[in-house]
Amino acid sequence: MTARLQAAPFDLAAELDGFGAGAGAVVTFQGLVRDEGGRLTALEIEHYPGMTERKLAEYGAEAANRFGLSDWLVIHRHGTLRVGEPIMMVATASRHRLAAFQGAEYLMDWLKSRAPFWKREITTDGPGEWVEAATCDEDALSRWNRG
Amino acid sequence: MQLDVLYFAWLRERIGAPRERIETGAATVADLVAQLAAMDEWHAAAFADLDAVRVAVDQELAAMDTPLDGAREVAFFPPMTGG
DSSP, rough: EEEEEEEEOOOOOHTTTTTTTTTSEEEEEEEEETTTTTTTEEEEEEEETTHHHHHHHHHHHHHHHHOOOOOOEEEEEEEEEEESSSSEEEEEESSSSSHHHHHHHHHHHHOOOOEEEEEEEEETEEEEOOOOOOOOHHHHGGGGGGO | OOEEEEOOOOHHHHHHOSSEEEEEOOSSSHHHHHHHTTTTTHHHHTTOOOOGGGEETEEEEHHHHHBBBTOOOEEEOOOOOOO
Protein backbone atom coordinates (compact mmCIF):
# COMPACT_ATOMS: atom_id res chain seq x y z
CA MET A 1 0.00 0.00 0.00
CA THR A 2 2.53 2.52 -1.19
CA ALA A 3 2.46 5.61 -3.40
CA ARG A 4 5.71 7.33 -4.23
CA LEU A 5 6.64 10.42 -6.23
CA GLN A 6 10.31 10.75 -7.07
CA ALA A 7 12.81 12.22 -9.54
CA ALA A 8 15.19 9.27 -9.34
CA PRO A 9 14.84 6.16 -11.50
CA PHE A 10 13.47 2.98 -9.92
CA ASP A 11 14.20 -0.68 -10.46
CA LEU A 12 11.05 -2.69 -11.12
CA ALA A 13 12.53 -5.97 -9.93
CA ALA A 14 13.79 -4.45 -6.69
CA GLU A 15 10.45 -2.78 -6.04
CA LEU A 16 8.66 -6.12 -6.41
CA ASP A 17 10.83 -7.87 -3.84
CA GLY A 18 8.36 -8.94 -1.17
CA PHE A 19 5.43 -7.21 -2.86
CA GLY A 20 2.07 -8.96 -2.49
CA ALA A 21 3.37 -11.71 -0.23
CA GLY A 22 0.68 -14.37 0.16
CA ALA A 23 -1.38 -13.17 -2.83
CA GLY A 24 -2.37 -15.50 -5.66
CA ALA A 25 -1.87 -12.92 -8.39
CA VAL A 26 0.46 -9.99 -8.99
CA VAL A 27 0.11 -7.70 -12.02
CA THR A 28 2.70 -5.06 -12.89
CA PHE A 29 2.81 -2.30 -15.47
CA GLN A 30 5.72 -0.05 -16.30
CA GLY A 31 5.51 3.00 -18.57
CA LEU A 32 8.63 4.06 -20.52
CA VAL A 33 9.56 7.22 -22.41
CA ARG A 34 8.98 6.65 -26.16
CA ASP A 35 11.20 8.27 -28.79
CA GLU A 36 8.19 8.95 -31.09
CA GLY A 37 9.98 7.83 -34.22
CA GLY A 38 13.34 9.31 -33.24
CA ARG A 39 11.88 12.82 -32.68
CA LEU A 40 12.24 12.90 -28.87
CA THR A 41 15.26 12.76 -26.63
CA ALA A 42 13.40 13.14 -23.33
CA LEU A 43 10.20 14.08 -21.54
CA GLU A 44 9.97 16.74 -18.88
CA ILE A 45 7.31 15.97 -16.31
CA GLU A 46 5.88 18.74 -14.16
CA HIS A 47 3.70 18.04 -11.11
CA TYR A 48 1.70 19.83 -8.41
CA PRO A 49 3.69 19.34 -5.17
CA GLY A 50 1.37 18.19 -2.42
CA MET A 51 -1.65 17.42 -4.55
CA THR A 52 0.17 14.89 -6.71
CA GLU A 53 1.38 12.83 -3.73
CA ARG A 54 -2.11 12.84 -2.21
CA LYS A 55 -3.80 11.85 -5.45
CA LEU A 56 -1.43 8.91 -6.05
CA ALA A 57 -2.27 7.58 -2.59
CA GLU A 58 -5.98 8.30 -2.99
CA TYR A 59 -6.30 6.49 -6.34
CA GLY A 60 -4.32 3.54 -4.97
CA ALA A 61 -6.62 3.26 -1.97
CA GLU A 62 -9.70 3.53 -4.21
CA ALA A 63 -8.44 0.74 -6.46
CA ALA A 64 -7.71 -1.44 -3.43
CA ASN A 65 -11.17 -0.85 -2.07
CA ARG A 66 -13.00 -1.36 -5.35
CA PHE A 67 -11.20 -4.53 -6.44
CA GLY A 68 -10.26 -6.01 -3.09
CA LEU A 69 -6.53 -5.73 -3.65
CA SER A 70 -4.35 -7.15 -0.91
CA ASP A 71 -1.47 -4.85 -1.86
CA TRP A 72 -0.70 -2.06 -4.34
CA LEU A 73 2.25 0.08 -5.32
CA VAL A 74 2.39 3.23 -7.44
CA ILE A 75 5.63 5.00 -8.34
CA HIS A 76 5.59 8.05 -10.60
CA ARG A 77 8.63 10.11 -11.54
CA HIS A 78 8.98 13.79 -12.32
CA GLY A 79 11.70 15.95 -13.86
CA THR A 80 13.60 15.22 -17.07
CA LEU A 81 13.37 11.59 -18.16
CA ARG A 82 15.33 10.37 -21.15
CA VAL A 83 14.02 8.09 -23.88
CA GLY A 84 13.81 4.52 -22.67
CA GLU A 85 13.73 5.42 -18.99
CA PRO A 86 10.83 4.29 -16.80
CA ILE A 87 8.25 7.01 -16.11
CA MET A 88 6.03 5.16 -13.69
CA MET A 89 4.87 1.77 -12.51
CA VAL A 90 1.90 0.20 -10.85
CA ALA A 91 1.72 -3.18 -9.16
CA THR A 92 -1.42 -4.81 -7.79
CA ALA A 93 -1.87 -7.99 -5.78
CA SER A 94 -5.00 -10.00 -5.16
CA ARG A 95 -6.25 -13.51 -4.50
CA HIS A 96 -7.18 -14.12 -8.15
CA ARG A 97 -5.92 -12.59 -11.38
CA LEU A 98 -9.03 -10.68 -12.50
CA ALA A 99 -8.96 -8.22 -9.61
CA ALA A 100 -5.22 -7.63 -10.02
CA PHE A 101 -5.59 -6.93 -13.77
CA GLN A 102 -8.62 -4.71 -13.30
CA GLY A 103 -7.09 -2.89 -10.34
CA ALA A 104 -3.96 -2.13 -12.38
CA GLU A 105 -6.01 -0.86 -15.34
CA TYR A 106 -8.21 1.26 -13.11
CA LEU A 107 -5.16 2.78 -11.45
CA MET A 108 -3.51 3.49 -14.81
CA ASP A 109 -6.65 5.14 -16.19
CA TRP A 110 -6.89 7.44 -13.17
CA LEU A 111 -3.18 8.29 -13.20
CA LYS A 112 -3.29 9.15 -16.91
CA SER A 113 -6.13 11.63 -16.71
CA ARG A 114 -6.64 12.70 -13.09
CA ALA A 115 -3.23 12.79 -11.42
CA PRO A 116 -1.68 16.27 -11.70
CA PHE A 117 1.22 15.64 -14.07
CA TRP A 118 2.02 17.45 -17.31
CA LYS A 119 4.47 16.18 -19.92
CA ARG A 120 6.51 18.33 -22.24
CA GLU A 121 8.42 16.90 -25.18
CA ILE A 122 12.14 17.51 -25.40
CA THR A 123 13.06 17.03 -29.05
CA THR A 124 16.37 16.82 -30.84
CA ASP A 125 15.93 20.61 -31.39
CA GLY A 126 15.35 21.38 -27.69
CA PRO A 127 12.23 21.95 -25.58
CA GLY A 128 9.09 21.32 -27.60
CA GLU A 129 5.33 21.14 -27.07
CA TRP A 130 3.31 20.18 -24.03
CA VAL A 131 1.73 16.78 -24.60
CA GLU A 132 -2.02 17.05 -25.13
CA ALA A 133 -4.39 14.79 -23.26
CA ALA A 134 -5.64 11.94 -25.45
CA THR A 135 -9.37 11.47 -25.94
CA CYS A 136 -8.90 7.72 -25.66
CA ASP A 137 -7.50 8.17 -22.13
CA GLU A 138 -10.62 10.06 -21.09
CA ASP A 139 -12.78 7.35 -22.67
CA ALA A 140 -10.82 4.68 -20.80
CA LEU A 141 -11.48 6.47 -17.53
CA SER A 142 -15.19 6.88 -18.16
CA ARG A 143 -15.77 3.13 -18.48
CA TRP A 144 -15.23 2.72 -14.73
CA ASN A 145 -18.21 4.93 -14.01
CA ARG A 146 -20.55 2.80 -16.07
CA GLY A 147 -22.54 -0.08 -14.58
CA MET B 1 -10.06 37.46 0.75
CA GLN B 2 -6.57 36.57 -0.39
CA LEU B 3 -6.00 33.54 -2.56
CA ASP B 4 -2.83 31.81 -3.66
CA VAL B 5 -3.30 31.18 -7.36
CA LEU B 6 -1.02 28.57 -8.95
CA TYR B 7 -0.34 27.87 -12.61
CA PHE B 8 1.14 24.79 -14.23
CA ALA B 9 2.49 23.81 -17.65
CA TRP B 10 1.56 26.22 -20.49
CA LEU B 11 -0.63 28.35 -18.22
CA ARG B 12 2.45 29.04 -16.09
CA GLU B 13 4.40 29.94 -19.21
CA ARG B 14 1.74 32.25 -20.63
CA ILE B 15 1.34 34.09 -17.34
CA GLY B 16 5.07 34.12 -16.67
CA ALA B 17 4.89 33.05 -13.01
CA PRO B 18 4.16 29.82 -11.15
CA ARG B 19 2.00 31.53 -8.49
CA GLU B 20 0.66 34.84 -7.33
CA ARG B 21 -1.36 36.16 -4.42
CA ILE B 22 -4.68 37.66 -5.48
CA GLU B 23 -7.04 39.86 -3.49
CA THR B 24 -10.51 38.91 -4.62
CA GLY B 25 -14.19 38.90 -3.79
CA ALA B 26 -14.88 36.10 -6.30
CA ALA B 27 -17.70 33.80 -5.22
CA THR B 28 -16.87 31.05 -7.70
CA VAL B 29 -14.01 29.83 -9.86
CA ALA B 30 -15.69 31.46 -12.86
CA ASP B 31 -15.70 34.83 -11.09
CA LEU B 32 -12.01 34.44 -10.30
CA VAL B 33 -11.22 33.51 -13.92
CA ALA B 34 -13.03 36.65 -15.11
CA GLN B 35 -11.00 38.79 -12.71
CA LEU B 36 -7.69 37.17 -13.68
CA ALA B 37 -8.37 37.30 -17.43
CA ALA B 38 -8.99 41.05 -17.16
CA MET B 39 -5.63 41.73 -15.44
CA ASP B 40 -3.39 41.93 -18.50
CA GLU B 41 -2.74 40.41 -21.91
CA TRP B 42 -0.79 37.46 -20.50
CA HIS B 43 -3.60 36.41 -18.18
CA ALA B 44 -6.07 36.98 -21.01
CA ALA B 45 -4.03 34.65 -23.24
CA ALA B 46 -3.86 31.98 -20.53
CA PHE B 47 -7.63 31.96 -20.08
CA ALA B 48 -8.58 32.48 -23.74
CA ASP B 49 -9.76 28.87 -24.19
CA LEU B 50 -11.47 27.64 -21.03
CA ASP B 51 -12.18 24.23 -22.58
CA ALA B 52 -8.43 23.63 -22.28
CA VAL B 53 -8.20 24.72 -18.64
CA ARG B 54 -8.73 22.56 -15.56
CA VAL B 55 -8.91 23.80 -11.99
CA ALA B 56 -8.29 22.57 -8.45
CA VAL B 57 -9.52 24.32 -5.33
CA ASP B 58 -7.45 23.54 -2.25
CA GLN B 59 -5.88 20.66 -4.18
CA GLU B 60 -9.15 18.96 -5.11
CA LEU B 61 -10.33 18.89 -8.73
CA ALA B 62 -13.09 21.44 -9.17
CA ALA B 63 -15.25 23.10 -11.83
CA MET B 64 -16.04 26.62 -12.98
CA ASP B 65 -19.09 26.80 -10.71
CA THR B 66 -17.23 25.59 -7.60
CA PRO B 67 -17.65 28.12 -4.75
CA LEU B 68 -14.53 29.74 -3.33
CA ASP B 69 -15.95 30.31 0.12
CA GLY B 70 -13.11 29.58 2.56
CA ALA B 71 -10.69 28.54 -0.20
CA ARG B 72 -6.98 29.30 0.20
CA GLU B 73 -5.38 27.91 -2.94
CA VAL B 74 -6.67 27.70 -6.50
CA ALA B 75 -4.63 26.07 -9.27
CA PHE B 76 -5.15 26.31 -13.03
CA PHE B 77 -3.61 23.84 -15.47
CA PRO B 78 -4.20 22.01 -18.76
CA PRO B 79 -5.75 18.53 -18.86
CA MET B 80 -3.45 16.18 -17.00
CA THR B 81 -1.08 13.85 -18.85
CA GLY B 82 0.32 11.45 -16.29
CA GLY B 83 1.13 7.76 -16.60
